Amino acid sequence: MITLHLHFPERTHALPILLAPGLLDRCGVALQEAGLEGPVALVSDTTVAAHYGARVRRSLEEAGFSVLEIHLPPGEGTKTLDMAAVLYRRLAQDGIGRDGLLIGLGGGVVLDLAGFVAATYMRGIAFVSIPTTLLAMVDASIGGKTGVDLPEGKNLVGAFYPPRLLLIDPIALHTLPAAEWRNGMAEVVKAALIGDPTLWQKLRGDPARWAAMPDMETLMDLLTRAIAVKIRIVEQDPLETQGEREVLNLGHTFGHAFERVSGYRVPHGEAVAAGMMAATALSARQGCLEEPRLFQDLEEVLQGLGLPTRWRAWLARYDIDTSPEDIIAAMDTDKKRRGGRLRFVLIHRPGVVRVHSDVPDEAVRQALEETAGL
Ligand SMILES: NC(=O)c1ccc[n+]([C@@H]2O[C@H](COP(=O)([O-])OP(=O)(O)OC[C@H]3O[C@@H](n4cnc5c(N)ncnc54)[C@H](O)[C@@H]3O)[C@@H](O)[C@H]2O)c1
Numbered sequence: 001m002i003t004l005h006l007h008f009p010e011r012t013h014a015l016p017i018l019l020a021p022g023l024l025d026r027c028g029v030a031l032q033e034a035g036l037e038g039p040v041a042l043v044s045d046t047t048v049a050a051h052y053g054a055r056v057r058r059s060l061e062e063a064g065f066s067v068l069e070i071h072l073p074p075g076e077g078t079k080t081l082d083m084a085a086v087l088y089r090r091l092a093q094d095g096i097g098r099d100g101l102l103i104g105l106g107g108g109v110v111l112d113l114a115g116f117v118a119a120t121y122m123r124g125i126a127f128v129s130i131p132t133t134l135l136a137m138v139d140a141s142i143g144g145k146t147g148v149d150l151p152e153g154k155n156l157v158g159a160f161y162p163p164r165l166l167l168i169d170p171i172a173l174h175t176l177p178a179a180e181w182r183n184g185m186a187e188v189v190k191a192a193l194i195g196d197p198t199l200w201q202k203l204r205g206d207p208a209r210w211a212a213m214p215d216m217e218t219l220m221d222l223l224t225r226a227i228a229v230k231i232r233i234v235e236q237d238p239l240e241t242q243g244e245r246e247v248l249n250l251g252h253t254f255g256h257a258f259e260r261v262s263g264y265r266v267p268h269g270e271a272v273a274a275g276m277m278a279a280t281a282l283s284a285r286q287g288c289l290e291e292p293r294l295f296q297d298l299e300e301v302l303q304g305l306g307l308p309t310r311w312r313a314w315l316a317r318y319d320i321d322t323s324p325e326d327i328i329a330a331m332d333t334d335k336k337r338r339g340g341r342l343r344f345v346l347i348h349r350p351g352v353v354r355v356h357s358d359v360p361d362e363a364v365r366q367a368l369e370e371t372a373g374l
């Protein structure tokens with residue numbers, strides 16, 4: 001068992017993050033040992049519930065918890081205020097009170113929604129997070145952000161509400177579809193570039209090795225390292241007020257623009273992969289990149305994972321024909337545009353990235369031309 005901690009301000013206790021194979025079957029005891037009590041509402045989506053709901057429920061009941069199970073439809077469409085209201089009413093109808101404990105079991109969609117409901121139901125009830133996708137384990141569950149989408153945009157309503165306990169069982173990834181593995185790996189690559197040169201060397205050493213889930217020891221190492229990077233950055237700027245957290249957006253200014261021009265039809269991980277290539281080209285163009293080989297190495301790592309590296313060729317697969325100008329225009333609405341200037345996270349070398357607010361549009365256009373492909 002590996003235990004990590006995430007410290008939030010104004011909280012007496014740090015958030016314990018437990019990582020261990022088989023934790024799903026021992027979650028009841030883990031909750032007890034963390035001093036958590038109360039009737040449990042176990043929120044999941046139907047796919048995750050079919051795989052793991054019964055096991056988690058059994059473990060909770062064996063530890064003496066009463067369990068109300070709530071299953072939601074899978075997919076981003078579930079992350080709405082309407083679905084939050086459905087959950088509030090189920091909790092109220094089943095008599096879950098302030099002493100209740102809400103557990104989110106699933107990917108980022110379930111955890112964002114369940115966390116938001118826990119933050120707001122009766123002004124806040126205890127929340128426990130059990131991520132089951134790679135993306136949720138290394139990214140969505142770490143950092144205390146919860147929320148739902150509006151028709152006007154993603155994640156527009158939410159709260160900072162860290163769970164009381166985070167349980168990560170890598171065995172859950174055995175059933176993860178290959179496309180979701182790739183999606184999560186895009187964020188692992190990002191974490192390596194932002195803050196773990198050793199992890200970057202491991203990814204770079206044998207790109208094809210990471211195309212599917214590796215052996216358990218390697219997987220535990222990968223998870224621990226990627227999570228540690230996110231913890232380190234979140235602790236510097238827990239409420240996203242000081243800017244340190246912005247480095248987590250490496251590849252995302254481009255990535256979000258790709259998602260927007262596609263009408264959100266492309267997977268997030270693919271957009272981030274193509275976005276990291278553009279961001280690396282921009283880093284070179286701006287004279288930041290100290291290791292010119294990084295561009296080629298990143299392309300090999302992403303290709304090994306089956307992720308796209310050249311945006312025009314990749315978007316063409318989704319029947320999307322767009323131009324650098326359209327992509328730059330799609331960036332203008334990005335929340336990162338402050339005071340009229342776009343902000344980019346540029347790579348200096350693996351482990352060293354910085355936010356730059358002085359990047360001319362022309363350099364962005366050229367970086368996009370350079371990484372278009374076809
Ligand atoms: N709060 C944050 O800081 C944060 C950070 C990044 C992303 N997010 C959010 O996370 C969401 C994306 O999360 P995601 O990629 O985990 O998507 P997801 O929750 O939609 O899960 C992807 C798919 O995998 C299925 N699934 C989950 N676990 C499985 C398993 N173990 N075996 C088989 N199938 C499984 C789900 O049913 C779903 O169909 C987005 O809404 C995004 O906004 C939040």
Ligand SMILES: [Zn+2]
Pocket residue numbers: 187252268272
């Ligand atoms: Zn992301």
